[in-house]
Amino acid sequence: MATTMALSPYRNSLVISLRLLLVLEWVIFLSFHWSFGYAELQTFHHPLKPDGSISFLVIGDWGRKGYYNQSEVAQQMGRKGEEMNIDFVVSTGDNFYDNGLKDINDPNFQESFTNVYTAKSLQKPWFNVLGNHDYRGDVKAQLNPILRKTDSRWLCLRSFILNTEVADLFFVDTTPFVEEYFTSPDGQFYDWRDILPRQYYIANLLKDLELALARSTSTLKIVIGHHAIRSIAHHGDTIELIHMLLPMLQDNNVDFYINGHDHSLEQISCMGSPMQFFTSGGGSEAWRGDEKGLGDNKCAVNFFYDGQGFMSTQISSTNAKFVFYNVNGETLHSWNRSKLFHSSF
Numbered sequence: 001m002a003t004t005m006a007l008s009p010y011r012n013s014l015v016i017s018l019r020l021l022l023v024l025e026w027v028i029f030l031s032f033h034w035s036f037g038y039a040e041l042q043t044f045h046h047p048l049k050p051d052g053s054i055s056f057l058v059i060g061d062w063g064r065k066g067y068y069n070q071s072e073v074a075q076q077m078g079r080k081g082e083e084m085n086i087d088f089v090v091s092t093g094d095n096f097y098d099n100g101l102k103d104i105n106d107p108n109f110q111e112s113f114t115n116v117y118t119a120k121s122l123q124k125p126w127f128n129v130l131g132n133h134d135y136r137g138d139v140k141a142q143l144n145p146i147l148r149k150t151d152s153r154w155l156c157l158r159s160f161i162l163n164t165e166v167a168d169l170f171f172v173d174t175t176p177f178v179e180e181y182f183t184s185p186d187g188q189f190y191d192w193r194d195i196l197p198r199q200y201y202i203a204n205l206l207k208d209l210e211l212a213l214a215r216s217t218s219t220l221k222i223v224i225g226h227h228a229i230r231s232i233a234h235h236g237d238t239i240e241l242i243h244m245l246l247p248m249l250q251d252n253n254v255d256f257y258i259n260g261h262d263h264s265l266e267q268i269s270c271m272g273s274p275m276q277f278f279t280s281g282g283g284s285e286a287w288r289g290d291e292k293g294l295g296d297n298k299c300a301v302n303f304f305y306d307g308q309g310f311m312s313t314q315i316s317s318t319n320a321k322f323v324f325y326n327v328n329g330e331t332l333h334s335w336n337r338s339k340l341f342h343s344s345f
């Protein structure tokens, strides 16, 4: 009896500490689960036109208060948008220069978006990803749904899916993949809230994307990010994406990868894979004039334009067509892939 009495306080505190440890483990586990967890990517749906197709414009690297031909490009987008009766607009990021939005009340939002893309045909949903310049401001401002009160077209998430009956579009947040922004930010501020630790963020994003790609039953899969996988312009290939993202896209039969970042218009394809790489980053400042060679000799440039412009995409159940336009709305390059002539897209 005496022995039990003596042991009991010790045993009790041991039990309590063990319980505390268990609770602590759960707290850690759950917080990882919530912040880096198996979140399914948010999915939006867009209906087909009565003829069974969808069409949209793709613009990147644009928000400069109308300067550097941004307004001229916007005007031609309005014309093409009208002609094609577009369903929505896709932005490949770098939405607001130089440093994203300061906060949700930043007048740059209206000056570079609402007041520039004024054509009637462009009053459609805008599906936006973030570019590296967007990360230099208050990233959460661009992600804040409150912006839709200012302009109802605006939709920006880090990564998400747009589901249509003829194609699935996967929007991917590529900025956190680029090592240089973390290791040598060159005096620039980056808003990494919710991104750190970076390895967890990337691992979970890739896991979520892989799951979504594998689940997709669409005959056509399009992935959209800010950074190029393949490019011959100023920034060139993004090595991190070639290593971490490209194999997953190929394994899951992704048909097209679309990006901005380089202020140019490009189409590149590589031997041994039907995937096409499209760059549409000509929304405003362009003409860098420093074309590079291809990073991989198995790849070939189908089209390259160093100036301003945009891209249109039309998809039906039998054909996917891409057209590039310059600042005057003239067609620079047109390419299509027909399901009738291929076993698959």
Ligand SMILES: *[C@@H]1O[C@H](CO)[C@@H](O)[C@H](O)[C@H]1NC(C)=O
Binding pocket: 068, 069, 285, 286, 287, 307, 308, 327
């Ligand atoms: C605007 O576009 C025209 C036609 O391509 C070009 O000559 C001019 O340099 C562009 N302006 C700027 C600031 O890029």
Ligand SMILES: *[C@@H]1O[C@H](CO)[C@@H](O)[C@H](O)[C@H]1NC(C)=O
Binding pocket: 319, 321, 335, 336, 337
């Ligand atoms: C697709 O491209 C081929 C040439 O490659 C062309 O003959 C055909 O008319 C194009 N189809 C469409 C729908 O644009």
